[in-house]
Amino acid sequence: MHVEGTENKGERVLSPELEFLTSPTASCEMRQALQTRKREYCAGTILKVEAEENTATYCVLSGWLALSKSTIDGERQIIDVILPGEILHPTSADGHSSWIQIETLSRASLAVVPRAEWSKLEATDPTIRKLEATTIAASMSRMSERMLRLGKGTAESRIAYALIELCLRLTAIRQSKNREYHLPMTQKDLGDFVGLSSVHVCRTLRRLNRNGVISTMDHMDIRIHDVETLAHIAEVDLDRLRSEIISVR
Amino acid sequence: MHVEGTENKGERVLSPELEFLTSPTASCEMRQALQTRKREYCAGTILKVEAEENTATYCVLSGWLALSKSTIDGERQIIDVILPGEILHPTSADGHSSWIQIETLSRASLAVVPRAEWSKLEATDPTIRKLEATTIAASMSRMSERMLRLGKGTAESRIAYALIELCLRLTAIRQSKNREYHLPMTQKDLGDFVGLSSVHVCRTLRRLNRNGVISTMDHMDIRIHDVETLAHIAEVDLDRLRSEIISVR
DNA sequence: CGATAATTTGAGACGTTTCAAAGCGGGTGG
DNA sequence: CCACCCGCTTTGAAACGTCTCAAATTATCG
Known part of the structure; x- marks a missing residue:
C-alpha cells in the first residue's frame, strides 16, 4: 500500500503551465478558478478512497493519477490512468460517493473544484462541457480497449x-x-x-x-x-x- | 457472428411503456421525441459496428443491448450490457465514430435521436442532463467493478x-x-x-x-x-x- | 554504506482453455 | 407427425499460460 511515496520524477518535459489552462479558448473565470484551487501532491498520495464522500471535480494540471479498485483481500486493479489536461468526476450514481480510489503516480498538481463551482463554470463556458464530453468518451473508449x-x-x-x-x-x-x-x-x-x-x-x-x-x-x-x-x-x-x-x- | 437472430424472448415482465418516458418529470418534448424516434429490433441485430460513423444518442425503451469490442481474430468482449431506461452515447473522442459495437440481446425498442435534436432536448429539459450524468457514472462504476x-x-x-x-x-x-x-x-x-x-x-x-x-x-x-x-x-x-x-x- | 524496495530468474503448482464427443432442444421440411 | 439438423449445453482429458514461491541481483535513499 502506497503511503506518502518518495518517488518524485515523472514530469520531465513538462510545460510550466498546462495547455488548456493558458489556451485562449479557456475563459477568464476558468483560469482563475483552476489557479485558486490548485494544489500540489507528492507521488503516491491517496487523494480519495473508494466510496468516500465526494462531489468535487478534479482537473489534472501536471503529473499522473491512477484510478483503482481493490478487492477485500487487498488486490488492486488500476482502472484508468489520468494524464495532464484531463478531467475527472469521481462521483458515482448515488450522487455523493466516489466510485474509485484516486492516487498520484508522480508528483502532481491538481485543481479540485467543488460541485457548485464547477456547475457555474460549465454554465459560463460552453467549451468546458465539450471538453468534458470528449474526456469521458476517450476514457470509456480506452477502458473498453x-x-x-x-x-x-x-x-x-x-x-x-x-x-x-x-x-x-x-x-x-x-x-x-x-x-x-x-x-x-x-x-x-x-x-x-x-x-x-x-x-x-x-x-x-x-x-x-x-x-x-x-x-x-x-x-x-x-x-x-x-x-x-x-x-x-x-x-x-x-x-x-x-x-x-x-x-x- | 450474430446476424438477424431468431431468439425473441427476454422481456417478459415488461411494463408496456418505459418508466422515465411516462414519468411526470419527463418534458413533453422529450416524450414526443422518443415516441417519434422509436424503432423495434429483433434479438441479435447488430445496430452499429465499431468505428462506424455515429453521432446519435440511443435511449433503450425496452429490451437488452450488448456493447462489445472484438479482436482481429474475432474474439468478442462484451464491455457493458444496457438495460431499459438507460442512455447510450457511442460517439468517441474524435466526435464522429462509434467506440463500440452495439447489438441487441433480446427484442428491443430504442429511440435513436440524432445529435442536433438531442442537444436541443438537453437544453430544454434540465433533468435530462442529470439523467445522463448518473447514467454515465453508473456505467463507469460497473465497468470498473x-x-x-x-x-x-x-x-x-x-x-x-x-x-x-x-x-x-x-x-x-x-x-x-x-x-x-x-x-x-x-x-x-x-x-x-x-x-x-x-x-x-x-x-x-x-x-x-x-x-x-x-x-x-x-x-x-x-x-x-x-x-x-x-x-x-x-x-x-x-x-x-x-x-x-x-x-x- | 547499510537498509529497504524493486527487478530478475527459475521451478513447480494451479486455473482456465482447448479439443473432442455426447446429450438435449427447438425449429423446419418432408 | 416424425425425422433431421443445427446450435447450445454438458462433461472429460490434456495442453497451456500465468501465478506463486523462493532466492539472487540491482537500484534507491537516508
Missing part, C-alpha cells in the same frame, strides 16, 4: 497495448517525443493496470526487450523501437485507436 | 458478480422480483461478458447450482437462492454496490 485485452488478450498484448496507449496520449500532450517516455509506475503498478503479476510483467517486458521491440532503461524509461510490431502484438490499428482515445483540440 | 474481477478475480467471482449486478439493476427497474430473472444470453455471451470460455462458464454455473447458491432453469433463467453466499463469492458489498451502480430517481 483494456477490457477487451483483459478478457481475451495474452500477457504480451496487454502490456503492448498499455505502452502504446500511453505513448499516444503522451505524444498528444507533447510529453513524449520519438516514442520515448518515462513511466512513473513500478512493474507492480503496471501489473495492476493490465491484470498481471509483477513477475510476469517483468518477464514480458524482458522478452519485448530481447526482441528489440522496445527498450526499458533506468526505472521504467520506455522507448518504443518498432511500433509496427508492438501494434501488431497489441492487436491495435494505430490511427483508429488515436482517433478514438485522443480528444480533438 | 467488472475490470477489477477481470484482472484479479476467479471464474466464480466473475460470474457471481455479473449475476448480482444484473439482478440489482433489473430489480431497480422492476423487471426482476425475488432475485429471479431471465438472462437473454447464451453461455457464450456470458463468457464474452466476464472473460471466460463458454465451457468454463458452464462448469462454473453448474458448480453454483450444485452448491445451492443459484439455480438455472430453461435457457438461462436465473434464480438466486443464497444472495449472501453469492455476494461473498463475488466479493461484493451489496448495499454499496447498489448505491454506486443504481441511479437515484
Whole structure:
C-alpha cells in the first residue's frame, strides 16, 4: 500500500503551465478558478478512497493519477490512468460517493473544484462541457480497449497495448517525443493496470526487450523501437485507436 | 457472428411503456421525441459496428443491448450490457465514430435521436442532463467493478458478480422480483461478458447450482437462492454496490 | 554504506482453455 | 407427425499460460 511515496520524477518535459489552462479558448473565470484551487501532491498520495464522500471535480494540471479498485483481500486493479489536461468526476450514481480510489503516480498538481463551482463554470463556458464530453468518451473508449485485452488478450498484448496507449496520449500532450517516455509506475503498478503479476510483467517486458521491440532503461524509461510490431502484438490499428482515445483540440 | 437472430424472448415482465418516458418529470418534448424516434429490433441485430460513423444518442425503451469490442481474430468482449431506461452515447473522442459495437440481446425498442435534436432536448429539459450524468457514472462504476474481477478475480467471482449486478439493476427497474430473472444470453455471451470460455462458464454455473447458491432453469433463467453466499463469492458489498451502480430517481 | 524496495530468474503448482464427443432442444421440411 | 439438423449445453482429458514461491541481483535513499 502506497503511503506518502518518495518517488518524485515523472514530469520531465513538462510545460510550466498546462495547455488548456493558458489556451485562449479557456475563459477568464476558468483560469482563475483552476489557479485558486490548485494544489500540489507528492507521488503516491491517496487523494480519495473508494466510496468516500465526494462531489468535487478534479482537473489534472501536471503529473499522473491512477484510478483503482481493490478487492477485500487487498488486490488492486488500476482502472484508468489520468494524464495532464484531463478531467475527472469521481462521483458515482448515488450522487455523493466516489466510485474509485484516486492516487498520484508522480508528483502532481491538481485543481479540485467543488460541485457548485464547477456547475457555474460549465454554465459560463460552453467549451468546458465539450471538453468534458470528449474526456469521458476517450476514457470509456480506452477502458473498453483494456477490457477487451483483459478478457481475451495474452500477457504480451496487454502490456503492448498499455505502452502504446500511453505513448499516444503522451505524444498528444507533447510529453513524449520519438516514442520515448518515462513511466512513473513500478512493474507492480503496471501489473495492476493490465491484470498481471509483477513477475510476469517483468518477464514480458524482458522478452519485448530481447526482441528489440522496445527498450526499458533506468526505472521504467520506455522507448518504443518498432511500433509496427508492438501494434501488431497489441492487436491495435494505430490511427483508429488515436482517433478514438485522443480528444480533438 | 450474430446476424438477424431468431431468439425473441427476454422481456417478459415488461411494463408496456418505459418508466422515465411516462414519468411526470419527463418534458413533453422529450416524450414526443422518443415516441417519434422509436424503432423495434429483433434479438441479435447488430445496430452499429465499431468505428462506424455515429453521432446519435440511443435511449433503450425496452429490451437488452450488448456493447462489445472484438479482436482481429474475432474474439468478442462484451464491455457493458444496457438495460431499459438507460442512455447510450457511442460517439468517441474524435466526435464522429462509434467506440463500440452495439447489438441487441433480446427484442428491443430504442429511440435513436440524432445529435442536433438531442442537444436541443438537453437544453430544454434540465433533468435530462442529470439523467445522463448518473447514467454515465453508473456505467463507469460497473465497468470498473467488472475490470477489477477481470484482472484479479476467479471464474466464480466473475460470474457471481455479473449475476448480482444484473439482478440489482433489473430489480431497480422492476423487471426482476425475488432475485429471479431471465438472462437473454447464451453461455457464450456470458463468457464474452466476464472473460471466460463458454465451457468454463458452464462448469462454473453448474458448480453454483450444485452448491445451492443459484439455480438455472430453461435457457438461462436465473434464480438466486443464497444472495449472501453469492455476494461473498463475488466479493461484493451489496448495499454499496447498489448505491454506486443504481441511479437515484 | 547499510537498509529497504524493486527487478530478475527459475521451478513447480494451479486455473482456465482447448479439443473432442455426447446429450438435449427447438425449429423446419418432408 | 416424425425425422433431421443445427446450435447450445454438458462433461472429460490434456495442453497451456500465468501465478506463486523462493532466492539472487540491482537500484534507491537516508
